[in-house]
Amino acid sequence: MDHTLLNHVRKFVELNEDETQILDGCLRFKKLKRKEYVLRIGEICRGNYFVAKGCLRKFYLNENGTEQTIQFAIENWWITDFMSMEKEAPSEFFIQAVESSEVFFLSHESQEQLFAKVPKMERYFRIILQKSYAALQQRNKYIFSLSKEKFYKQFSDGFPGFLQRVPQYMLASYLGMTPEYLSELRSKFP
Amino acid sequence: MDHTLLNHVRKFVELNEDETQILDGCLRFKKLKRKEYVLRIGEICRGNYFVAKGCLRKFYLNENGTEQTIQFAIENWWITDFMSMEKEAPSEFFIQAVESSEVFFLSHESQEQLFAKVPKMERYFRIILQKSYAALQQRNKYIFSLSKEKFYKQFSDGFPGFLQRVPQYMLASYLGMTPEYLSELRSKFP
DNA sequence: CGCGACGTTGATTTGCCTCAACGATTGTGG
């Protein structure tokens, strides 16, 4: 037994054969088509998604009704709506496959059972969350201190291949600007 | 034995007498004067701070040399620079007491030992981080979709008492605007 | 008292948005 998620977990904690079995038993593999949703606004988020292949995004609709992307998740990233999952409250977000993707679903209940049976997994998620939190705060730092132009360059330098994978309007909203303005910037920096 | 931090931990996990003892033994209580630093740019961040009383903030200097606050931590919040702590790399941030404060310091090593002895604490931090991450993402949502005016109102409604506790220039940078503009907004909404 | 830190106010400038029109590309049904 061996797949992307297990490899990822093994980077942070060591699991024996039994524990690996248990973890694997908690997961549900799922293929997603392009534009397929795993969460819609108003629904309750039931668990976490680990991206083994492809790309998912989380977005919401602002007051003008335009999509605002607040997170991309590519290979080896988790994506979920913690708010909704924790409180079992209707989500304010959509989670959607940007391209055809393969994910592992870990439901909230499975996750709790997993923690009870394999405490090391609590450590794994603690570490992942710590990294995610640090990354998000770093992102905030850039948002405030960089002009849109520099923010875009920063991003395109940091994830060069990624630009080709997502439509520009998604990227624009993720970077907090209009598609028109992103277009203008791109023409300046090929 | 009983103090703010222990009470906070007990909200999320149950500790017996021994475990409480161990946790307490890992902490170092510290009083901070107004404007006192616990981390400066270039230093390596050695651990986590829990605010029992008062208020701390994390900020950096942008290219113009002006302070940019990216986090406030009031009572019952943790503050640290994960990036620096994890990698043992020089920090890009300052962490400073906004007002005279009382904190518990949990060093990185103590934390690891604590996790080894009291695995439940790994759970505690996982939960805290999950909440913090969700809150930060919510904040990002507001940053992008609200005008500065609404962002300010949103904040002042959300933390009414807090406005009096911090100088306006700190608040302005936290909200991503200039002190001048914040002043203008405040005169409009008393 | 006098200095430095902080807040305010106003004039001017600009980064970025809005709106509208126009290509290019894709996909879909006849």
Added chain:
DNA sequence: CCACAATCGTTGAGGCAAATCAACGTCGCG
């Protein structure tokens, strides 16, 4: 396999939110 409609990216004109810059008032503190 083409026609036609969506969907997406581009370009340009005009407008506004918010920044910049400078000057001044005020408070607290050594």
